[in-house]
Amino acid sequence: MNLKHLLSLLIISLTCVVSTAQMCIIDVGNENSEQLKQVFQLNEAQIIALEEYKGQLNKEISTLQEQVQELIKSHPQSNPDELMIFAKKHKDLEDQMFNLTVVYDQKLISLFNDKQYERYILLCSKANRTAIERLQQ
Secondary structure (H helix, E strand, C coil): CCHHHHHHHHHHHHHHHHHHCCECCCCCCCCCHHHHHHHCCCCHHHHHHHHHHHHHHHHHHHHHHHHHHHHHHHCCCCCHHHHHHHHHHHHHHHHHHHHHHHHHHHHHHCCCCHHHHHHHHHHHHHCCCECCCCCCC
16 A cells, blocks of 8 residues: 555544544443443343344444445545545445444433433533433333
């Protein structure tokens, strides 16, 4: 991979980080779900839902990651116009991954009782992040 390709990927990555940095995610798909269980003192039903959501999210993310790899392998990147098209397609896939993360986080957060949700709001506030709203039950 040449310098131009590396630079374009760096710009894409930074754009994704800047555009999504303010949302307060708990990252249901994270490998270390023990932290979520402990921090929010999840009950048995919530733990079962967490594991189910984690599996579903990781499956969907994996499909999108495969699309990213295929895009990197197959999309032409030999001139600025092609790089711009590549960057947009790559960002769209990254945005889809982030949006999926938010959707599954919201599903779990919606199972929180009031005390757990208050803890989540407090942690988001301390991190200067915008909390995800619970779905109406």
